[in-house]
């Protein structure tokens with residue numbers, strides 16, 4: 001039987017007059033995502049996107065669609081002619097195969113073609129009876145069925161599928177509908193998750209990584225590139241800016257009190273990230289900070305880091321426990337890369353007793369031993385830009 005992929009989208013439907021704009025962006029993103037996977041035919045009607053492709057490419061098409069933001073579900077459906085006999089046959093053949101004796105089910109029907117001789121309830125009853133007759137082990141349950149079989153009678157054809165064919169997509173908003181933000185991307189677990197969470201809301205992502213050659217190795221840098229490429233699976237592209245950070249770290253180590261080292265370092269990161277963001281028309285920064293996770297992430301410490309930038313700093317994992325962040329990292333596919341044991345620039349220069357309750361005035365005083373502006377300018381001059389695509 002011929003199959004199509006039905007894509008449902010969620011929140012976009014709430015966009016009122018702007019809805020067509022969001023739909024256009026989603027359609028464009030889908031075409032872009034499938035460009036190297038299959039030749040497709042794509043159309044949209046009644047809040048459903050229909051995608052046709054060669055049968056043997058459909059698995060790969062669905063897999064890819066599951067990473068496109070804005071998509072709530074991806075369902076393979078059988079296509080048949082618009083008459084009740086064909087629909088009955090299609091349901092028994094296409095959905096019946098997946099239904100096992102003992103399973104409870106119900107049929108739901110929708111017809112957008114009101115000239116179809118049966119109404120929705122009649123379609124559901126007729127198809128349900130046929131399915132039950134041909135699979136007597138099934139149990140009809142209209143209240144809490146394990147499986148819902150759906151029939152949609154549309155303009156040119158009818159589509160049949162069951163909830164067993166349906167897979168949950170990413171949700172969120174289509175990439176490109178929500179401005180641009182700059183992610184401070186370390187090699188750790190938290191920042192890739194933070195980037196994914198904001199990207200999911202339609203925001204395009206640039207990434208900044210602070211790199212301490214020769215204290216951190218090329219493999220540490222490759223790890224960050226790999227993390228950016230995993231994020232790019234969702235957004236199609238990530239611009240990664242690698243900032244040389246060694247000189248700044250050595251200056252801080254030599255001229256500032258050890259217990260203030262991490263916070264002063266974090267303040268430099270935020271300042272430089274903000275400059276990179278302004279240059280590339282980003283409207284916000286994103287970090288993977290979570291309250292209380294480490295000394296530099298107490299609320300007092302976050303305040304000290306926050307004061308150096310004017311831009312909003314988005315911290316989507318701020319209230320999450322480490323195990324919740326790890327769960328997400330596993331789901332989005334960054335975890336295995338994040339735990340590779342290559343050193344990060346922060347782990348190389350870690351004080352034994354970092355301040356957890358810093359006072360801004362004290363940190364500013366320590367920092368005044370440094371030529372902040374000149375250090376930032378030199379780091380900015382050494383930035384390497386890498387355009388990262390999905391791997």
Ligand code: ATP
Nearest residue numbers: 184185186188189190191208209210287288289345
């Ligand atoms: P992560 O798991 O994201 O590395 P973390 O818990 O190790 O986070 P910190 O090392 O205190 O936390 O860093 C806090 C945040 O600062 C990170 O989530 C990240 O956004 C940013 N950050 C830290 N190190 C770097 C780096 N080398 N390059 C870019 N951003 C960094």
Ligand code: MG
Nearest residue numbers: 186188344346
């Ligand atoms: Mg880290």
